[in-house]
Amino acid sequence: MSQSFKMIAKTLFGLEEVLEKELRQLGATHIEKGVRMVSFEGDLGFMYKANMMLRTAIRILVPIHSFRARNEVDLYDGIYQMDWSKYLTAHDTLAVHGTVASQYFNHSQYVALKTKDAIVDQIRNNTGRRPDVDTKHPDLRVSVHINDQKVDVSIDSSGEPLFKRGYRQETNIAPINxxxxxxxxxxxxxxxxxxxxxxxxxxxxxxxxxxxxxxxxxPNLNRPEFGFEKWPNYDNALFEMIQESCLKKMRxxxxxxxxxxxxxxxxxxxxxxxxxxxxxxxxxxxxxxxxxxxxxxxxxxxxxxxxxxxxxxxxxxxxxxxxxxxxxxxxxxxxxxxxxxxxxxxxxxxxxxxxxxxxxxxxxxxxxxxxxxxxxxxxxxxxxxxxx
Known part of the structure; x- marks a missing residue:
């Protein structure tokens, strides 16, 4: 995964241009601005850097598959046919988040449930054991976005949202994100x-x-953990090199x-x-x-x-x-x-x-x-x- 691949940085409405500028300054390629998101390309090290340095990104997703579905059977089959052994084992934990803008699917939680079912069923059928669900600290976070009939499946490299910098332990009644x-x-x-x-x-x-x-x-230099640190391809030496590079940029x-x-x-x-x-x-x-x-x-x-x-x-x-x-x-x-x-x-x-x-x-x-x-x-x- 040393070559470049597509990623999606999610953000808040109104901050898309700011995030686009941040990505350009960091050195991302093939940048495309959308609504509440900016897509871009970079390598594994850039994914680490983006998670650590982007100030206006909420999370960094890595798209891994797309297909079309008009009902729950199509959705289940499309997810089941993916090779999930590349991303988690029967001993790992899993969380799935769904977002829906479709006439064929009405409930994002139901989409997340069917996705989870397909993943754990495949691994159980292949290994005899199914992964557990852990919504708070899973080994793998999966994001499923359905726009009409198009299903986009991504894995979440950030883990906890990136606005959780780690410094804010005390808040007032109405803190700003x-x-x-x-x-x-x-x-x-x-x-x-x-x-x-x-x-x-x-x-x-x-x-x-x-x-x-x-x-x-x-902004996330002191963050205790990122989602990608639990991935099979995690490169700790590369991550520490990126951390050191971030420290040298202070002024x-x-x-x-x-x-x-x-x-x-x-x-x-x-x-x-x-x-x-x-x-x-x-x-x-x-x-x-x-x-x-x-x-x-x-x-x-x-x-x-x-x-x-x-x-x-x-x-x-x-x-x-x-x-x-x-x-x-x-x-x-x-x-x-x-x-x-x-x-x-x-x-x-x-x-x-x-x-x-x-x-x-x-x-x-x-x-x-x-x-x-x-x-x-x-x-x-x-x-x-x-x-x-």
């Missing part, structure tokens, strides 16, 4: 060298991801990155997560109230305020206060904010210079940019125009 946090930073116009402030840091995820980007630290960063929160208990959680990520030298944690602090000009802000989904607040008043505070206390700053409360966003009272549609979990959200000019925006443009 690590992949989404990294994607938002890469979508923004932050130069990755200057000061970065999260004034509502919660459990610290945005600040941690920003620090790893600024210092070029592989200095003066920033600083500042994570603030008004709640002391929440800030303690963030401190623990920063420590778990070994980023104490890169992130400065401060107790501070966004609505009362003054910020010097030219600050770059990014934050994830409450949506009123899991935290009960008066959203209209809260979001109005965000807008008022940005105008009054953060003149000269650039502020990026993500929210899943599209109605409350109107209460900010500021016109965003950019607005990007993303999803936070299943919740449709907007990632918006506010430029807090000194004086009027019209005057600012005139001054910029004269200076050019």
């Amino acid at each position: 690590e992949v989404l946090a990294a994607g938002l930073i890469l979508l923004s116009d932050w130069d990755q060298r200057s000061q970065f402030i999260d004034p509502m840091c919660g459990s610290g995820t945005i600040a941690i991801e920003a620090a790893m980007i600024a210092a070029n630290i592989a 200095e960063f003066e920033g600083p990155i500042i994570a603030r929160d008004a709640d002391g208990y929440t800030l303690e959680k963030a401190k623990e997560n920063v420590k778990n990520a070994n980023l104490q030298d890169f992130i400065k944690l401060e107790k501070g109230d966004f609505f009362r602090d003054h910020q010097s000009a030219q600050a770059f802000l990014m934050f994830n305020p409450p949506y009123d989904e899991r935290i009960e607040i008066d959203t209209d008043a809260f979001y109005k206060s965000i807008g008022d505070t940005l105008k009054q206390r953060y003149t000269g700053s650039t502020a990026w904010m993500i929210t899943g409360n599209l109605e409350a966003l109107k209460s900010v009272g500021l016109r965003p210079s950019r607005k990007i549609k993303v999803y936070n979990g299943k919740l449709e959200a907007r990632f918006v940019k506010y430029e807090m000019y000194r004086g009027t925006k019209k005057l600012h443009k005139l001054v910029d125009g004269d200076s050019k």
Whole structure:
């Protein structure tokens, strides 16, 4: 498997272009962008590197077979006819995940069940023993995707989703997904060298991801395990070489990155997560109230305020206060904010210079940019125009 082969990197809606750019920078070939995914080609070492270094990938799948099916018999037969001895033995454990967009199949769990049945039946018929199912820590994860009649079977090289970096042990009520946090930073116009402030840091995820980007630290460098480590073709020497290569790519960063929160208990959680990520030298944690602090000009802000989904607040008043505070206390700053409360966003009272549609979990959200000019925006443009 030293030659190149096709892989699929899954991601969140709205982050496809960011992931495509990441793959191009890593050296992938035959890159094709889709919806919530990007396909590409690389060798075994590149698969290890992609799992370790991609910030906006949720998992890396390796397609192994495709066929057509219109009913459960077709599905079972198609799976059974594959040679599963190449991927697992009777002593290994198995988990199957199914996704369906088809008029012929209605339930993804049923598709996963029939797939599992075909795999274990084949191995039992060949060896006299069947593999056990382990949904949490299996030796092999199989992904089955059905689009109309087309069945695509892949094996999951990542294991646990790649947003589980390993550093976040403590969370607040509504933490942001690590992949989404990294994607938002890469979508923004932050130069990755200057000061970065999260004034509502919660459990610290945005600040941690920003620090790893600024210092070029592989996001999954400290991850305890990948799915491919249990595969028959796993090359530990190659994997360790890739790890060493990732370590050499780290760079200095003066920033600083500042994570603030008004709640002391929440800030303690963030401190623990920063420590778990070994980023104490890169992130400065401060107790501070966004609505009362003054910020010097030219600050770059990014934050994830409450949506009123899991935290009960008066959203209209809260979001109005965000807008008022940005105008009054953060003149000269650039502020990026993500929210899943599209109605409350109107209460900010500021016109965003950019607005990007993303999803936070299943919740449709907007990632918006506010430029807090000194004086009027019209005057600012005139001054910029004269200076050019």
